[in-house]
Amino acid sequence: xxxxxxxxxxxxxxxxxxxxxxxxxxxxxxxxxxxxxxxxxxxxxxxxxxxxxxxxxxxxxxxxxxxxxxxxxxxxxxxxxxxxxxxxxx
Numbered sequence: 001x002x003x004x005x006x007x008x009x010x011x012x013x014x015x016x017x018x019x020x021x022x023x024x025x026x027x028x029x030x031x032x033x034x035x036x037x038x039x040x041x042x043x044x045x046x047x048x049x050x051x052x053x054x055x056x057x058x059x060x061x062x063x064x065x066x067x068x069x070x071x072x073x074x075x076x077x078x079x080x081x082x083x084x085x086x087x088x089x090x
Contacts, residue, residue: 035059 019025039055050058 038062 035052035056038059039050039052042055042058043050
């Protein structure tokens with residue numbers, strides 16, 4: 001059986017569209033795609049599914065190390081977005 005979604009008011013639809021159009025949400029989607037790719041690569045190396053949480057934590061560590069090595073300073077923002085991402089997915 002298909003579960004019916006509750007109807008949203010036009011105000012809620014506008015808010016949802018605003019979020020989808022935001023740069024933050026687009027960055028979240030891009031980072032989520034990177035994490036899922038990282039999960040696939042690391043799972044292939046391990047010969048089994050490593051799970052999203054492990055892939056996420058490994059990706060954060062790798063990203064922080066890269067940011068520190070290149071001294072771009074974007075690591076703090078990335079961690080903040082990742083925490084948001086992790087909570088949104090769960």
